[in-house]
Amino acid sequence: MRLLTFDVGGQTRLGAEHRGRIIDLQNAASLRELAQHGLSAANAVAERLPADTLAFLERGESALTAARETLGWIQDWPADIWYALDGQSAVIYREDQVRRRAPILRPPKIICLGLNYRDHAAESGMPVPKEPVLFSKYATSVIGPDEPIRLPTDSTEVDYEAELVFVIGKRGRYIPAAEAMAYVAGYMCGHDVSARDYQLRRGGGQWMAGKTFDTFAPMGPALVTADEIPDPNALALSCRVNGETLQNSSTREFVFTVAQVVSYLSGIMTLEPGDVVFTGTPPGVGFARRPPVLLQDGDVVEIEVERIGVLRNPVRADRRG
Known part of the structure; x- marks a missing residue:
């Protein structure tokens, strides 16, 4: 479904x-x-x-x-x-x-992986992680299809990141990897919008601050149930900005599979129905390009994941007050 x-x-x-x-x-x-x-x-x-x-x-x-x-x-x-x-x-x-709207308006938890594609770790100048790199977003960052991504008033380096998102379907703790897929309800397209100046430099570099501005977690266009996606580790995904393809890869390049991620997370926290997990982005992000390609007022971003569809969001400058 x-x-x-x-x-x-x-x-x-x-x-x-x-x-x-x-x-x-x-x-x-x-x-x-x-x-x-x-x-x-x-x-x-x-x-x-x-x-x-x-x-x-x-x-x-x-x-x-x-x-x-x-x-x-x-x-x-x-x-x-x-x-x-x-x-x-x-x-x-x-x-x-x-x-x-976003398929899940206020997820109990929004868990994100960093550097889960080998080539993205390389373009970021970081080693391939030996275990999942985690950060989080808050529910106020969630938006759905066609809702605008708001550029913060004091950030000039907002970047795109196409991601596969999976959704937890039942409560679990200490889940073996061999049983992990039974805990996944389904999948969505996700966009891990990132303010690189906050993430990498401001305040000494703060991943959470750079990742959880309002509107920085677009999700959709639908929640595709797990029975319709037999192998989430073999899906094409891409990102287009104003019609130009800037990311084009496959979840075959994951460092950690969906089952491994579920098992790892459940060893740290209780997973609950409606928790969403952003699985990381492939290479091609804007800050790693020369010259950098960063989001501007008036841009349109499309995240496409095989079998799921296209998540489209316009970009707008935010206003104080």
């Missing part, structure tokens, strides 16, 4: 992409229960299939099963029912009727 969070009619809802449309999963499931089992069953749907992505992930396999069954029921609709409801109901929406 391709899950998404969207705004419509003043509400934020959980949906799924289906046949070129966006399905409100909870409303669709309620309609199914009403048709098959009556009003009381329809009223009980919210407990099993919440309208919030984080709550959905916390329900685990039961929510995933309910969502899949709902989409399967819709798939069997006769054409006349589909067309009667298409864009005319609270069940099926066209893309232009909704506003996509």
Whole structure:
């Protein structure tokens, strides 16, 4: 499934992409229960299939099963029912009727890896790490598709970083690498926007300060469930700025695989549903180019990951006050 969070009619809802449309999963499931089992069953749907992505992930396999069954029921609709409801109901929406948000609006944790591609470590002038290099972002840095990345008023070196992001689907601690993939709910495109002057020089160099400005964690366009991506360590990914490809690589170049990262993280902290993990960026970042290529007001950045899609964000200068 391709899950998404969207705004419509003043509400934020959980949906799924289906046949070129966006399905409100909870409303669709309620309609199914009403048709098959009556009003009381329809009223009980919210407990099993919440309208919030984080709550959905916390329900685990039961929510995933309910969502899949709902989409399967819709798939069997006769054409006349589909067309009667298409864009005319609270069940099926066209893309232009909704506003996509980040699939998870406020993740419990945003964990990031540095230097997880050998070539990126080399272009950064740093050794390939012997264990994962970690830093974090805060939830206020999260934005979704087409929301603007805001250039800080006192940073002149804001850089792009295309990344694969994975999402934790169940609680775990001390997870063996051989079992780690069972804890991954799915994957998104991610953009680890970075203020290099803060990260590398200001205050002696502060990775967290350079990485967690507001809007510095775009994610989307959808959360693709793990069953649709059999090998996350073999995905093409790229970054385009104003249509020019500046990063083009594959997660085959990971230093640490997704399973290794899950296992390592779980030895440090309890992983919870909805935690997101940025897996590092490949070579081609702007500060390593000669001359440097840094983000400017008016730019448009596109992060593309195979099987997931394209995450597009404009860049805008921020304003104080």
